[in-house]
Amino acid sequence: MKKTILTGIRPTGNLHFGHLFGAVSNWIKLQDDYDTFIEIADVQALTDNFNNPEKVRDHVLELTIDLLAAGLDSEKVHIFLQSEIKEIAELTVFYSNLVTMARLYRNPTVKTEIAQKKALFGNDGESVTYGFVGYPVSQAADITALQGDLVPVGEDQLPLIEQCREIVRKFNHIYGETLKEPEPYLSENARIKGLDGKEKMGKSLGNAIYLKDSDEELKKKIMGAVTDPKKIKKDDKADPEVCMVYYYHKLIKNDNIKTVCSECKAGKRGCVFCKQELYQKMLEYLKPFKEKRKYYEEHIDEVKKILQDGTSCAREKAENTMKDVKKSMKIDYFEERG
Numbered sequence: 001m002k003k004t005i006l007t008g009i010r011p012t013g014n015l016h017f018g019h020l021f022g023a024v025s026n027w028i029k030l031q032d033d034y035d036t037f038i039e040i041a042d043v044q045a046l047t048d049n050f051n052n053p054e055k056v057r058d059h060v061l062e063l064t065i066d067l068l069a070a071g072l073d074s075e076k077v078h079i080f081l082q083s084e085i086k087e088i089a090e091l092t093v094f095y096s097n098l099v100t101m102a103r104l105y106r107n108p109t110v111k112t113e114i115a116q117k118k119a120l121f122g123n124d125g126e127s128v129t130y131g132f133v134g135y136p137v138s139q140a141a142d143i144t145a146l147q148g149d150l151v152p153v154g155e156d157q158l159p160l161i162e163q164c165r166e167i168v169r170k171f172n173h174i175y176g177e178t179l180k181e182p183e184p185y186l187s188e189n190a191r192i193k194g195l196d197g198k199e200k201m202g203k204s205l206g207n208a209i210y211l212k213d214s215d216e217e218l219k220k221k222i223m224g225a226v227t228d229p230k231k232i233k234k235d236d237k238a239d240p241e242v243c244m245v246y247y248y249h250k251l252i253k254n255d256n257i258k259t260v261c262s263e264c265k266a267g268k269r270g271c272v273f274c275k276q277e278l279y280q281k282m283l284e285y286l287k288p289f290k291e292k293r294k295y296y297e298e299h300i301d302e303v304k305k306i307l308q309d310g311t312s313c314a315r316e317k318a319e320n321t322m323k324d325v326k327k328s329m330k331i332d333y334f335e336e337r338g
Ligand code: TRP
Pocket: 006, 007, 008, 009, 010, 039, 041, 044, 139, 142, 143, 151, 152, 153, 157
């Protein structure tokens, strides 16, 4: 039997290069060998966006289209919607007894996010809701409801997987062996740098290149990229290793990469030309993606069907988990007890 992969993504924006190279390319590789479930984590997105439900709603189908266009195969993976699986919400309630507040506050991911919120909204903690502090518990419910063996994530999510493993151990210890303890599966390219030279590409950092960007937007972003600051004139020699344009030539595996490198080092290549070349190569790189995206945009009913089918499949699995969980917790009042 194939092992199960469970991972999730919050529908708060479109897919960008950071997602693609950091996570999604990994999921695409794994989809042949594992029973793969990809959760559109709309309930989790609401922990941060409860006052902006439109944003979450608008991105559910948008993100599904992005994922399909990026190369997830609807015949192989189950893309499903978190809010449609009520067992996840139920498990969240049951697991909440197994986690202390102190442990949640110590979770490094939560800790960082709380610090960010306080920096943004003031230090009185008013912006930190119960639902937000508890999202690792709901993420543990996502993973265990689907009985995930492996959870492919970036490094920043490791503390959440660890917290899930603790919940599973505690549950099994108290109520008897019931849940599967998942393993994290680290993406190889976990972090993609921005064209602005920042260590990470992110929507909130304002440096993301979206797969959906128009040609003009893409061009503008590339032309504004950070290059070797020592290079002023076209024939100055430069160091490609400190240049973001070079970094992206490499990322998309430009077959001309050796020439880019040697010409840059020899002062035989101007940055404007180099950026134009990157732009052309990026257009080529993105072409199949854009074609698929266009197809799905024009066949939105097909996208909805894919999401519905994935959700049905996930629901069936979650219902089975719930039966076991209720039995172990002795809250299966109307079931025959064997
Ligand atoms: N927290 C993850 C993120 O922000 C998204 C997510 C939701 C997830 N549920 C999950 C990841 C379950 C792995 C497993 O990227």
